[in-house]
Amino acid sequence: MTDVKRRDVLRYSAAGAVTTATALYGVQALTGSEPAEGKPRRxxxxxxxxxxxxxxxxxxxxxxxxxxxxxxxxxxxxxxxxxxxxxxxxxxxxxxxxxxxxxxxxxxxxxxxxxxxxxxxxxxxxxxxxxxxxxxxxxxxxxxx
Amino acid sequence: MAVRKSIADMTSAEKTAFANALRQFKTTPVNGRSYNSYIDQHITYFARTSDNISHAHQSPSFFPWHREYLRLLEFDLQTVSGNPNLFLPYWDWTGSVSPFTADFCGAITNGSVSSGNFSPNWGWSVYRSSIATSFLQRRLGQNASRPTATTVNNVQSYSVYDQSPWNSTVSNSYRNRNEIELHNRVHNYVGGHMGTREAPNDPVFWLHHCNIDRLWWLWQQSRGIDTYQPRTGTTPGVIDNTERMRPFATGKTPSALRDITTLGYSYA
CATH class of the missing domain: 3.30.1880.10 (protein ne1242 domain like)
Structure with a gap:
């Protein structure tokens, strides 16, 4: 359980990099099924x-x-x-x-x-x-x- | 006193008695243990426990931990069946005799064991399965081949029991070469549940580990019975020769389990 929480923290702390990451891997992001907001670093x-x-x-x-x-x-x-x-x-x-x-x-x-x-x-x-x-x-x- | 025989030397009646004792134990706890508690223990003690020790795998205590684990199961099967001579059979995978027959571990080896011995209709259920299924799974030969006699002889020729860093990276180590080249390989050869963390769901787990224990005993007879490493002291993260192995009782140390002639069984 603590593992999952730690991963979530890492994901959200990386949220600042979302814009760049989405731009770089936009095609991958578009084909993914997850919502764009809060998207983790790729x-x-x-x-x-x-x-x-x-x-x-x-x-x-x-x-x-x-x-x-x-x-x-x-x-x-x-x-x-x-x-x-x-x-x-x-x-x-x-x-x-x-x-x-x-x-x-x-x-x-x-x-x-x-x-x-x-x-x-x-x-x-x-x-x-x-x-x-x-x-x-x-x-x-x-x-x- | 159990005389553990090769599956190649068992009568059909002995095979049926063994399968029936397992089925009985699956639903009838004895001596304060249930069949599923063995599966729980295998899952728990595969990992490093709160004492930061890896008791059962990827460590020197791999052999003695499973020796005690098998001895307890054999005792429980004797109790539940009322037969003090009931024994764990060993499966020498280098031979041609298969445990996967209708009168023994079940004949289905390519997917769900959906009928016959160890199927749900026969009276077997899977517990804590990481595969979403109520059937025991097998995929014989999909992930590995059987070790050959040459591979076994090569592994048996390692003269050092184990050495630092006492984990799965050690090259010159009888324990690690056996664990990886024989033990892991046969888990992968059978596949399905045998390849999972909850491997004791498959009764062939016991036949496989019985052969691993027999090979260690043969090795001990040529290299010395009192050859466990590390001997004493406080090697961090591993069980020393005189240290108790969890979850077993006080006094269950590698040293106390080194000589099978004091443990109530022998190999035929």
């Missing part, structure tokens, strides 16, 4: 797309505070620094990934020098794992690691 990596019949939306608020919605239902994300051991036998490496209630043992690497578009890949992975079903309210409840 990150160029933010996305709102249909994937396999589901709407996935991702917002970047800085590491550990990013947000992901599947069909408007929130998925709580937890950042974890972890060893990645590729199944193809290539060299293991340490990077930061996101896990959630749905991909709990399968961190998805988030943006760094090695990888980009991590939040979008996570969104698609979640839809794949849901296999046509929806997130429940339980999926929006976060916890720390």
């Amino acid at each position: 990150d160029p990596r933010d996305f709102d797309e249909d994937y396999r019949g589901k709407r996935i939306r991702g917002r970047h608020f800085g590491r550990g505070r990013d947000e992901l919605h599947v069909n408007d239902r929130p998925l709580a994300l937890t950042e974890v620094s972890t060893l990645f051991v590729p199944e193809d036998g290539s060299e293991p490496y340490v990077a930061v990934g996101y896990i959630s209630a749905i991909n709990h043992y399968d961190p998805v690497e988030i943006d760094d020098a090695r990888t980009q578009d991590g939040l979008r890949r996570l969104g698609r992975r979640i839809v794949d794992r849901l296999n046509g079903l929806e997130l429940s309210a339980e999926a929006g409840k976060g916890h720390f690691h």
